[in-house]
Amino acid sequence: MVRISIPTLPSTPLLPPTQLSLLPLNLASQHLSRFIQDGKGKTGLITGAGVSVDSGIRAYRGKEGHYSNPNYTPILYHELVENSPRGEMFRSRIDWARSFLGYPPVRDARPNPTHIYIAALQVLGLAPKHITQNVDNLHPKAISVIQSSFPSTFPAPPRPTLLELHGTLAKVHCLEHRHEQSRDDYQQELADMNPVWNEEAKEAERTGRRPRTNPDGDVDLRGVDYTSFRVPGCRICRERGGKEGIVKPNVVFFGETLTPQVRDQSLTIASEASRLLVLGTSLATYSAFRLVKQASESGKPILIISTGPTRADGLKGVEKMDRRAGEVLRTYLNDVLKNQTTPEYQAVKESLDKGVIKLPPDVEGPRAEG
Ligand SMILES: [Zn+2]
Incomplete structure (x- = not known):
């Protein structure tokens, strides 16, 4: 006898992507609410460069997956560590010189409202574990904003x-023993060793004439003589x-692989999650896409809120809202926070308006998500 089973319907029905993207904001927020509720505190978060654009950090890739800045050539790992005069030249005279000038805007960047909303999901235990591809240190800063409001x-x-x-710009390490130190300390060492460059950097800060920066804190300088720049070794x-x-x-x-520890940790966090909420990323890097692909293969629900195409579009179990994550999160959180008076909720309520929006000076047209 053939047993006929009726498949159980998921409590959040999958909507076709076009329909989901066209939902009015309040219904989009309700959809997110059901998604998070069904996750019962085990919704995992994956975020990317699209979240940081409003903090003046430029996204790597725009709507069509191209680099937002056509003149930008990313630093390649093999160039940076090459043990030869050429490698030495890349390190000291180009990469660190550009990075020295490009770091202050990244150091000073403040979390934007979307960073705060994402930190709120974590602090409230709605989606406590978070994997980010961003290296700009803004997610840790957003968590600190909420924590300081307690x-x-x-x-x-x-x-x-x-x-x-993909690591953090807030730290450096040495290739000999992986000694870690704060980037701020190393920035000071660079400043002390390169007083002329330091004057240039201070002048740029005074006049607001800051060089164009990319998300890795690299800066695009042309026609600059790098030969005078000195780079200290590990202190x-x-x-x-x-x-x-x-x-x-x-x-x-680019061209470098994750350490096995970080890779394993990412796989563990993703596999312990019952579902994934993916925000502001095209998932162009394999290290992040792999986590979503694995969740899809395990039959887990995945909700992506991001503008433009993503590498995971069309995967099994993937729902996609083609819109900016911040507006949906804000509407959802307003609803969640209503009538709540515990210290956690109070701290989050107080923090919601502390995000700072600061667009990079030369962003034109539709804003890019990475
Ligand atoms: Zn060392």
Whole structure:
């Protein structure tokens, strides 16, 4: 006898992508609400460069998947660490010089409202674990904004899990022993060793004539003589009297692979999640796409809110809202926070308007998501 089984309907029905993208904001917010509710605190978050555009950080890729800045050639890992005069030239005279001038705007960037909303999902336990492809340190800053809003009588809970898949510009490490130090400290060392460049950088800050920067803190300089720029080796190696390791920003470059620890951690977070909420990313990098693909193959629901095409469009279980994540999150959070008075909710309520919108000076036309 053939047993006929009636498939159970998922509690959040899948809508065709066009229909989902055209929902009015309140219905889009309700759809997100059901998605998160059905996740029962095990919704995993994956975010990308599209989230940071409003903080003046330029997205790598625009609507059609091209680099937003056509003149930008990303630094390649093999160039940075090449152990030869050519590698040395790349490191000291080009990469670090550009990075030295390009870092202050990244250092000073503030989280925008969308960063705060995403941190709110984490702090409220709605989607506690978060994997980001962003290296701009704005997600940690957003969590700090909410944590600092907790009343002194009710200390903030421990920071929620945030994995920076491609590293962070807030740190550097040496290639010899992977000694880590803060980028701010290393920036100071660079400034001390290169007083003329430091004057140039200060002048740029004074006049607001900041160079164009890309999301990795790199800056595009043409016709500049890099030969005068000096790059210190690892301070920790030096203090221990060993060979000074080459210092590298703690970010994954194009052509470089993730460390096994980070890769494993990302796979663990994604596999422990019951569903994935993907925000502001085209998932163009394989390290992030792999997590979504794996969730799709395991039959997990996936909701993507991002403008433009993504690499995961059309995968099984993927729902797509082609719109900016921030507006949907804001509407959803307003609803969630209504009538809630616990310290967590109060702290989040107070933080919602602390995001700062600052567009990069030369963004034209529709804003890009990465
Ligand atoms: Zn070292």
